[in-house]
Amino acid sequence: MGAGHFCDLSEGFAGGGLSKFYQRSLQRVQDERDTAIEIVAYVRNNWYSKSLFDEAGFQLGRSLNDTIQLGENLDAIFIIRLFATFEGILKEHMQQHHPSFPIRDEVKVSLLIDRVAVSQNARIVTALCNKVHEVRQYRNSLVHPNDRPIDEITFTEGLARLARYVGWLPEPR
Secondary structure, X not given: OOOOOOOXXXXXXXXXXXXXXXXXXXXXXXXXXXXXXXXXXXXXXXXXXXXXXXXXXXXXXXXXXXXXXXXXXXXXXXXXHHHHHHHHHHHHHHHHHOOOOOOOOOOOHHHHHHHXXXXXXXXXXXXXXXXXXXXXXXXXXXXXXXXXXXXXXXXXXXHHHHHHHHOOOOOOO
16 A cells, blocks of 8 residues: 555454445446446347348447447446446545545545545455555556556456445445
8 A cells, every 4th residue: 555545454344234325326337337248249249230220220330340349348448437436435425424524526536545444433444445446546547548557457356346345334324
């Protein structure tokens, strides 16, 4: 964990169970991803079927290779979408449960993750904070590509890490 991160150093998991509201928020992103995967697969598998486009009433100005490329990029696209949802959850949580710590719209997400972690009655453990920061760093590498190597995180792994972190949060008010 880099300098400035101040997640609690205790071990174990004391989260009170994933907030059902926040769980639905993350689940909606997974559902959107799964739907997109199915649609791209259908279009790819039926690309040469004249009825695919005739029935839809439009002409696609793209190639089959564009569709294949889209399918290959869906995990990255939805990691970005998932993390945006997660960031919104953290901001909402701080506004509702910790109003004495005002959160600006342009707050650095790394600071927000750490602030939420130390604001809970049972602080979120450092190891979990580190895993969430790895998802953040991977998301950043997708949004702002650079030459610095970073380990890929699948959508499923990113979702699991963020959901576990959210599991420490109480239901929204």
